[in-house]
Amino acid sequence: MPKVGMEPLRRRALIDATISAIGERGSLDVTMSEIAGRAGVSSALAHHYFGAKDELLLATMRHILAELTIDMRRALQSAGSPRERVSAVVAVNFSDIQFQPETIAAWLAFYVEAQKSSALRRLLRVYARRLHSNLMSGLTGILPRSEADRAAEATAAxxxxLYIRRALKDGVPDAATAIALVEDYLEIKLGGRQTQ
Amino acid sequence: MPKVGMEPLRRRALIDATISAIGERGSLDVTMSEIAGRAGVSSALAHHYFGAKDELLLATMRHILAELTIDMRRALQSAGSPRERVSAVVAVNFSDIQFQPETIAAWLAFYVEAQKSSALRRLLRVYARRLHSNLMSGLTGILPRSEADRAAEATAAxxxxLYIRRALKDGVPDAATAIALVEDYLEIKLGGRQTQ
DNA sequence: TTTTTTGTTGATTGACGGATCAATAAAAAA
DNA sequence: TTTTTTATTGATCCGTCAATCAACAAAAAA
Known part of the structure; x- marks a missing residue:
């Protein structure tokens, strides 16, 4: 059956399988066999393409981040005013794809793993900085820089x-409620100001 | 060397060792031997007193929660007005003991583990509810109930x-900054209101 | 003193899982 | 056609670790 050009397909399938496996288990200790099985291949093949398990996890995190980046870019493009930019950033973080319990479980698990893996830690910092700067791209049009900085910090936090609380399946059930809470904060924080 | 009455001492030592081991590693996969070693006993003894590893982890979480409860009670007792109560709750969560990277790492790790262990999940829900109701004990004196509820949700989130961001060691370096961010939110949210 | 209870450990078992490797086969290149 | 490259797997190795157990020691009870 071996057809040439399988590599990219297999890599992608393995990454998808990793996400769903982690999401279902709620943690990173899923076995290579489990992942490979979901992708319809043997565990040996997963090792063949990714080397070690760490590499696969890292590649998976990169993939998730890349998707988020794309969504974010799209959302920001169709935002006009600074205020709209801020709301767009918030909205993307609570969009259907991002706010699913599975995805969140994966995020949480990666956060924990980041304590051990410096490569993963670096990746998550990239995400944190990007979220911050995306928020700032709107906020700096409304607040003086230092205040904008604090507002971005608070919003990100x-x-x-809200992600964590979602993972616990306690309180804050849906995305709409979550968005409302953040927007409420933004409204009272930015409401009075003119949009420069 | 065996002296009678060791059980409570050993239990406590093992729990302390568990916290520090988890804190250092940043995740729950510390071995029983590692924990037992830190407590100065053999892994067999850890099993003797706690049965399985799960039990030890659960007991550890219970211990952390219990300490937080004590701190919280003390802080709330010396708070007069509703507004002071809210600030007291915030302050306790960022107190030296609670806001150490080690403790936070442990929290995070337990959050992830809660996805697997229903007993742990129940415990964390207790914590979440308690935090919420502690916040409410102050907020209901300032805002109408439904608004207070939302404010408590936002504050807790x-x-x-801020805990997570601390774990990543990115942004929000110290407790003072974290408190300032939360207090800023509370101020603009509650500032205008009379304390009933 | 003998017996029982309490405290404690070293050694061992058994399972699980990451990683490796030899082997197979189709396709592409020579 | 022969050779090399690409795709793929079953079987296996090896390390780790939770859990168990038999055995020993000190104190308390009988």
Whole structure:
């Protein structure tokens, strides 16, 4: 059956399988066999393409980040005013794809793993910085820089916090409620200001 | 060397060792031997007192929760007005003991593990509810109930979010900054209101 | 003193899982 | 056609670790 050009397909299938396996288990200790099985291949093949398990996990995280980046870019393009930019960033973080319990479980698991893996830690910092700067791209049009910075920090923290609470399946059930909470904060924080 | 009455001492030592081991590693996969070693006993003894590893982890989480409860009670007792109560709750969550990277790493790890262990999940829900109701004990004196509820939700989320960011060692370096962010939110949210 | 209870460990078992490797086969290149 | 490259797997090795157990020691009870 071996057809040439399988590599990219297999890599992608393995990454998808990794996401769903992690999402279902709620943690990173899924076996290579489990992942490979879901992707319809043997565990040996997973090792063949990714070397070690760490590499596969890292590649998976990169993939998730890349998708988020794409969504974010699209959302920001169709945002006009600074205020709209801020809301767009918030909305993307709570969009259907990002706010699913599975995806969130994966995020959480990666956060923990980042304590051990410096490569993963670096990746997550990239995400954190990007979220911050995306928020700033709107906020700096409304608040003076230092205040904008603090507002971005607070907003980011609130988003992360709502993610965690979602993972616990306690309180804050849906995306709409989550968005409302963040927007409420933004409204009272930015409401009075003119959009420069 | 065997002296009678060791059980409570050993249990406590093992729990302390568990916390520090988890804190250092940043995740729950520390071995029983590692924990037992830190406590100065053999792994067999850890099993003797706690049965399985799960039990030890659960007991450890219970211990952490219990300490937080004590701190919280003390802080709330010396708070007069509703507004002070809210600030007290915030302050406790960012107190030296609670806001150490080690403790936070442990929290995070337990959050992930909760996906697998229903007993742990139940415990964390208890914590979430308690935080919520502690916040409410102050907020209901300032805002109408439904608004207070939302404010408590937002505040709790922000606290959790700041915890995570601390674990990543990115942004929000110290407790003072974290408190300032939450207090800023509370101020603009509650500032205008009379304390009933 | 003898017996029982409490405390403790070294050694061992058994399972699981990451990683490796030799072997197979189709396709592409020579 | 022969050779090399690409795709793929079953079987296996090896390390780790939770859990168990038999055995020993000190104190308390009988």
């Amino acid at each position: 609130m988003i992360d916090g | 922000m606290i959790d979010g």
